Amino acid sequence: MxxxxxxxxxxxxxxxxxxxxxxxxxxxxxxxxxxxxxxWKIQDSPVHFKSDSIGALGSIHTFPDQKVLYRSDTKAPLSVVSQRYQxxxxxxxxxxxxxxxxxxxxxxxxxxxxxxxxxxxxxxxxxxxxxxxxxxxxxxxxxxxxxxxxxxxxxxxxxxxxxxxxxxxxxxxxxxxxxxxxxxxxxxxxxxxxxxxxxxxxxWDNFMHRMRMLSERKVQWHEAMGFFMNVLCDANPNMPLPAVLPNERALRKVQCLYEGQGRGSTLESAQGTAWGLLNAVTEYVDHERRARSIEYRMDSAWFGQGAQLKQRALEAALQLAA
Incomplete structure (x- = not known):
């Protein structure tokens, strides 16, 4: 690949x-x-298309509302966007x-x-x-x-x-x-x-003050499970669980990261704390989550579903420590 x-x-x-x-x-x-x-530079060109007609060449037309973006070095096409695209x-x-x-x-x-x-x-x-x-x-x-x-x-x-x-x-x-x-x-x-x-x-200082609060907030086992089920499975641990728990594989992996397998999980700041809960999720997203390749995981962790999952974990951890 x-x-x-x-x-x-x-x-x-x-x-x-x-x-x-x-x-x-x-x-x-x-x-x-x-x-x-x-x-290299991003260059653009008008969109042209060929319509069916009698003869080998057909008719070439221009679509004025769109443009093709392409690389200046390889001429490889990148996308088709509107003329207003900056x-x-x-x-x-x-x-x-x-x-x-x-x-x-x-x-x-x-x-x-x-x-x-x-x-x-x-x-x-x-x-x-x-x-x-x-x-x-x-x-x-x-x-x-x-x-x-x-x-x-x-x-x-x-x-x-x-x-x-x-x-x-x-x-x-x-x-x-x-x-x-x-x-x-x-x-x-x-x-x-x-x-x-x-x-x-x-x-920065305000944000890190909140992270320090997470590192000082001790959590019980039932709180940890409730956190993971909420963040990863969108399940309420206080309600009857479904017969098949969604995203169960991720739940088990993150639980293992939290309980000692994660890098830094045994540090005083993370062991048995809300900071440890948060970092179990971020490590899973950044390094462990299934992806087509390591590069796809990176793209997701910074810009896609992985980034959204980390944000959800952060919000849940801050709520736990409030």
Whole structure:
């Protein structure tokens, strides 16, 4: 099976999928652009079609409301979109971080291209970090991703990464993720996004205060089972259970991760706590959940159903600790 990850560059430890070009720290944006496979442009062309008619060639027509997006390097088609579709170029995703890395202390850690160029991203460490009980280190990141096939708005997401297991979690307050989304019907304005993000990034201390609360909230066995059944099976443990429990395989796997098989599950911050419950789910989504490939799992964990499942787990854990 072809890799979903077209090309990728990274700094530091080899990513879990073992793909990509390793760079030394603090490389300029231009090097990242080349090594991450983002040194091409999205170009467009009118949509043409051939109608049936007498003769070998038929009649060629233009459909004026749509355009084809394609890669400048390989000429490979990417998608068909409306004429109003606002393209964000791969280099714009990296350029977003130029002043952040040169002035604000950010450091790019990964960048790459998914699905043949239909989706691309860059992830940078912000320099913020917190240590929970038992030397459980959590660092702050900023993920910027976009697509050119309509599957993802241009999205800037403050994200945490738990060092012991590389679990990722979107920063959320008041029950909602603090991502900034720019639909492709409007022009991407990086400075406006950074201005909005200033508020979200400044809320790091507030968010980590809540994570510390989770690490201090001890849970009983029945609370843990209720949490997993609610998050994974959409079942109320106080009600009669169905004859066949939906998503039972995931339930059993996450329970094992929580009870000692998960990376970092025996740390003081996680063992028998709401923080441990949350990280059992995030580890399952990021590393264990069934997927067509590791790359599809990554795409889901950051942008798809996996990301939604982690958000649901976060909300349930915060409710448990309230």
């Amino acid at each position: 072809a890799h979903l990850i077209e090309q990728m560059a990274y700094v530091g430890a080899t990513p879990w999928h073992g793909l990509g070009s390793r760079l030394s720290p603090k490389q300029p944006i231009e090097i990242w652009q080349r090594e991450a496979g983002m040194d 393209v964000v170029q791969p280099r714009e995703v990296l350029e977003f971080y130029r002043d952040l890395t040169e002035v604000s202390g950010f450091e790019l850690e990964t960048a790459g291209v998914l699905k043949g160029g239909r989706k691309f991203w860059a992830l940078a460490r912000t320099g913020q970090g917190t240590t929970l009980r038992g030397n459980d280190q959590v660092n702050g990141y900023l993920l910027l991703a976009t697509s050119c096939d309509g599957t993802l708005a241009t999205t800037a997401t403050p994200t945490t990464v738990r060092v012991v297991c590389n679990n990722t979690l979107t920063i959320a307050l008041d029950g909602s993720a603090k991502a900034i989304k720019v639909p492709h019907s409007t022009r991407f304005d990086p400075q406006a996004v950074k201005k909005q993000l200033g508020i979200a990034v400044s809320q």
